[in-house]
Amino acid sequence: MHIQSLDLYQFRNFRQLQVILSDHVNAFTGANGCGKTNLLDAVHYLSMCKSYFNPADSQNISYGENSFIINGTFILNDEEERISCSVRLNQRKIFKRNKKDYDRLSDHIGIFPTVMIAPADHVLVEGGSEERRRLLDMVISQYDHNYLRAGINYNRTLAQRNALLKQFQQTGRKDKSLLQIWDEQLISSGKIIYESRAAFMTEYIPLFNYYYALISDSAEQVEMVYESQLETHDFEQLLDLAFEKDCASTYTSTGIHKDDLLFRISGHPVKRFGSQGQQKTFLIAVKLAQFEYIMKKNNVKPILLLDDIFDKLDDHRVARLLGLVSADKFGQILLTDTSADRVKEIFRKINTPVKIFEVDKIPESTAASTPEF
Amino acid sequence: MNQFARLPGIGRKTALRLVLFLLKEKDHDVERFSNAFTRMKSNIKYCKECLNISEEELCGICRDTRRDRSLLCVVPDLRDVMAIENTHQYRGMYHILGGVINPIEGTGPQDLNILPLVERIEKAEVREVIMALPGTVEGETTTFFLFRRLKEYNLNFTTIARGIGVGDELEFADEVTLGRSIMQRIPYESSLAR
Ligand SMILES: [Zn+2]
Numbered sequence: 374m375h376i377q378s379l380d381l382y383q384f385r386n387f388r389q390l391q392v393i394l395s396d397h398v399n400a401f402t403g404a405n406g407c408g409k410t411n412l413l414d415a416v417h418y419l420s421m422c423k424s425y426f427n428p429a430d431s432q433n434i435s436y437g438e439n440s441f442i443i444n445g446t447f448i449l450n451d452e453e454e455r456i457s458c459s460v461r462l463n464q465r466k467i468f469k470r471n472k473k474d475y476d477r478l479s480d481h482i483g484i485f486p487t488v489m490i491a492p493a494d495h496v497l498v499e500g501g502s503e504e505r506r507r508l509l510d511m512v513i514s515q516y517d518h519n520y521l522r523a524g525i526n527y528n529r530t531l532a533q534r535n536a537l538l539k540q541f542q543q544t545g546r547k548d549k550s551l552l553q554i555w556d557e558q559l560i561s562s563g564k565i566i567y568e569s570r571a572a573f574m575t576e577y578i579p580l581f582n583y584y585y586a587l588i589s590d591s592a593e594q595v596e597m598v599y600e601s602q603l604e605t606h607d608f609e610q611l612l613d614l615a616f617e618k619d620c621a622s623t624y625t626s627t628g629i630h631k632d633d634l635l636f637r638i639s640g641h642p643v644k645r646f647g648s649q650g651q652q653k654t655f656l657i658a659v660k661l662a663q664f665e666y667i668m669k670k671n672n673v674k675p676i677l678l679l680d681d682i683f684d685k686l687d688d689h690r691v692a693r694l695l696g697l698v699s700a701d702k703f704g705q706i707l708l709t710d711t712s713a714d715r716v717k718e719i720f721r722k723i724n725t726p727v728k729i730f731e732v733d734k735i736p737e738s739t740a741a742s743t744p745e746f
Numbered sequence: 747m748n749q750f751a752r753l754p755g756i757g758r759k760t761a762l763r764l765v766l767f768l769l770k771e772k773d774h775d776v777e778r779f780s781n782a783f784t785r786m787k788s789n790i791k792y793c794k795e796c797l798n799i800s801e802e803e804l805c806g807i808c809r810d811t812r813r814d815r816s817l818l819c820v821v822p823d824l825r826d827v828m829a830i831e832n833t834h835q836y837r838g839m840y841h842i843l844g845g846v847i848n849p850i851e852g853t854g855p856q857d858l859n860i861l862p863l864v865e866r867i868e869k870a871e872v873r874e875v876i877m878a879l880p881g882t883v884e885g886e887t888t889t890f891f892l893f894r895r896l897k898e899y900n901l902n903f904t905t906i907a908r909g910i911g912v913g914d915e916l917e918f919a920d921e922v923t924l925g926r927s928i929m930q931r932i933p934y935e936s937s938l939a940r
Contacts, residue, residue, distance in 0.1 A: 477920070518921045529883040536849035551855065554847070554891045558883055 374485060374673045375705035376416060377453075380444040383435040385411040390735065395728035396448070398699060398706045398720065402713040403733035409709040412732070413489065413678040416707060419445040419456045420487040420676070421511075422468055422478040430460045447485055449673070456485065483515040483671055488664045491680035494656045498644050502633040509634070512663050513573050516670040523565040530558045531625055538623040547620055560608045563629045567603040570632065573666075574599040580662035588661075588693050589654050595643070597659075598635040602627055653685045657694060664703070674704035683710055683719075691719065699725040795866070797842040797859050798824050807831075807840060814838045816873035820863065820892065822846055822885075826878060838876070841866065846879055846888040855891060863892075867899055874902040881908055907932070 375396040381387040386408040401409035410426070414433075417425040424433055434441045440461040447454045457469040468475045475481050496504045514521040534555040541547045578597055585595050602611055611627040612619075619626055636643040636655060643655055667675050677698055683691050698706055699720075710716050713729050720727040750761035768776055792798070793805035800806070807813065807827070817838025821827055827840050844859050866872065875896060879885035893903055909927035910916065916924060 480920075519925065522922050526883050530887075533849050533883065533887070540849055540852075540854070550894075551891075554887055554894070557890055558887055 374447060374449045374676070376419070376485075376676060377446045377448055379412065379415060380442075381412075381415055382442040382444075383438045384415055384441040384443055385433055385435060387411065388435060392730060392735075394705070394707070395726075396705055398725060398727040399708070400713070400716045400727050400729045401707070401709045401732050402711065402716060402729060403731055404711060407733040409732045410491070410680050412730075413491075413680055413707055413709060415443045416445065416676060416678060417487055417489055418443050418458050419447075420482075420485045422458070422466070422481055425489050425491065425678075426493060430466055431462055434460065434462070449485065454485075456481075479514075479518060479521055483667075486515055486667045486671055486673060486675035487678055488660050488667065488675045489678040489680065490657055490660045490682060491678075492684065493680075494660070495652070497656060497659065498636060498647075498652050502631070505634040506630075506632055508659070508663075509570055509573070509632075512577075512666065513569055515667055517569055519565065520569045523562040523569075527559065527562040527566060527629065530555055530562065531628070531630060534559060534625050535623065538619055538625070541620055542623050549616060552616070556609065556612045559612070559625075559628060563603065563608055566629045567601055567608075567632075570599065570601065570629070571604070577662055577666055580665050581658050584661040584665075585654065585658035587697060588657060588690055589651075590689075590693070593651065594639050595655060595658075596635075596637040596640070598637070599632070600635055601629060601632040603629060649685050650687060650690065654690060657682075661698070677703060677706045679706065679708035681709055683715065692723065695719060695725075696723045699723060796827075796840045797844065797862065798827055798840065812837075816871055817876065818866070818872045818874070819876040819878050821878045822880065830878065838874075843879075843888070846882075846884045847891060848884045858888075860892070860895065864895070867896065867901070872901065874904060877903070877905040879905075 376394055377396070378391060378393050381390045383389075392412070401412050403409050414424050414426055417423075418433075423430070427433055440459065442457065442459045445456045447456060455469075455471050457467075457472075459467045466478070468478055468481055470481065470484075497508060510520075510524060514524070534552065537552060537555060541552075574597075578599075581597050582595070602608075608628065612625075615625075615627045638647045638651060638655070643652055647655060664675055664677060667673075679698075682694070686694070697703075708716075713731050716727060716729060747758075747761045747765045750756055750764050751758050753761075756764075768779070771779075789801060790799050791801065791803070793800040793808055794803055795808040796805060798805045798807065802809075814837050817836075818841055819830065819836065819838055820841045820843055821830070822843050822845055824842060827842065830836050830840075841863050842859060843863070845853055845857070847853060847855060847858070867875070875892075877889045877892065879889050889905060896903060907930060909923060909930070
């Protein structure tokens with residue numbers, strides 16, 4: 374699977390732009406602020422129905438305009454597939470596959486998978502546990518729609534349960550049996566989520582270890598651990614034991630919304646004990662393992678989106694990484710860098726052709742006609 | 747205009763159109779129109795059995811002696827009664843719950859017509875309670891609440907089937923619905939009976 378052409382209309386800093394892509398390595402180069410990352414994000418939109426960087430659709434519209442359109446032509450199993458995403462202020466986002474509207478965006482996710490590696494991924498190391506759960510959700514929901522549904526149910530039930538706890542506090546009346554009605558639903562969707570996550574991690578961790586060793590040349594010992602209260606305790610019992618505490622705090626203190634992934638290097642947290650290069654290598658291994666996992670599950674090679682990948686990695690690791698992803702196992706690659714010369718040099722060394730787009734030099738059509746979609 | 751815009755399904759543009767229309771109408775026409783509203787509100791009663799709106803003590807459905815009193819279908823509101831009646835498939839009775847349990851919106855079991863339901867079950871010949879609530883978290887929770895509440899009575903407690911739409915291709919059904927249809931399959935003979 375690869376993307377053949379990408380058309381943007383009023384998407385972020387691009388009024389109108391078309392790029393024709395190579396089915397192997399593509400590089401968008403130019404100074405910071407020229408919009409090269411926006412091109413990767415546009416492809417992410419067509420894959421995941423949303424921006425990787427900015428969850429508010431309307432904020433991705435060009436300044437002063439009220440809509441954007443992203444069109445992409447993909448090749449999937451030798452067939453041409455036209456995907457279109459259009460966002461208009463205060464209107465429902467419209468997603469089309471071969472001119473046919475999707476009823477549910479979730480039906481699209483996973484058909485044209487992408488894996489993005491970006492400096493923003495650093496929140497996985499630096500940020501709270503919700504960032505790492507989001508990673509789990511993003512990967513698993515690409516192949517498991519039951520998981521997606523269970524997650525929506527779980528969050529809704531959790532919100533209702535917390536609202537009920539707040540009512541208990543306001544009225545001074547605690548009705549445990551009424552709370553248990555909600556627990557029933559929380560437990561059933563919580564168990565589906567826990568089991569999916571645990572099954573995923575069992576297959577995912579060896580892949581992660583493999584890629585870390587490959588990029589780092591086995592320089593250090595790393596470890597990823599899935600941590601969930603449900604692993605060692607019965608969910609029903611946990612909720613029961615936490616009853617008084619939850620009533621006091623008007624918040625559900627136990628469940629899969631407390632799950633986390635522990636990242637360790639030589640037995641210590643990566644956040645405090647890993648160098649910048651090690652942290653970056655860690656995150657790249659996380660993503661490449663994700664790539665391989667999705668490829669196996671969905672039977673299609675995701676498009677690899679590499680944003681600013683050379684930053685903070687030593688030359689040795691950069692060469693290893695690019696040699697790795699340019700090999701047959703991976704498919705199409707879209708990457709960004711500030712220097713076209715550096716990209717040329719790196720790919721010359723590993724003997725791989727690369728199509729370079731100097732984004733700050735692309736002549737931009739200013740015609741204001743609305744493209745067909 | 748603001749009064750119109752408060753109505754469900756009426757935006758500010760439509761409200762403005764309605765106001766402009768009424769301003770053009772003759773005075774006595776407008777008066778008739780407003781009288782109809784006032785009469786509707788003061789004449790409307792609720793059926794003392796099923797709590798549907800009714801102009802008399804008992805609604806048409808509850809008065810109908812040919813209907814099966816041993817079947818009781820629990821729905822959130824009267825729109826659901828109309829939807830099920832339009833199928834011409836069901837000949838039992840109804841009970842209007844008045845919503846579903848929803849703490850975020852401040853709706854608890856005490857705000858729903860649950861006590862009247864229990865009273866009906868205690869005094870009448872109900873054999874089966876059919877839960878016809880939405881497939882949302884709130885709907886399912888309300889069904890579970892009633893399942894517990896009605897456990898002590900010797901009842902057949904059922905829920906409407908959720909599955910593949912008639913005429914739908916399996917490959918286009920979402921996985922959750924399809925999965926449920928497989929798990930809750932029915933004997934073929936009973937599907938012939940319909
Ligand atoms: Zn009635």
